[in-house]
Amino acid sequence: MGRKRRGVMSEHLKYEIAKEMGIYETVQKEGWGGIKAKDAGNMVKRALQIAERAMADQER
Secondary structure, eight states, X not given: OOOOOOOOSOHHHHHHHHHHHTOXXXXXXHXXXXXXXXXXXXXXXXHXXXXXXXXXXXXX
């Protein structure tokens, strides 16, 4: 029985990171399933960096 995953990153953030990484065209043409696993991992890594920076800025 499959579980439905709940998205944590907003669609806007995912697209912005894809543009930053240069994989946006692939996503447009093939969807999210068209990107490499390594690129997906790098997207998560980048999203975490953004979140950590936002949290640090809030603490100031």
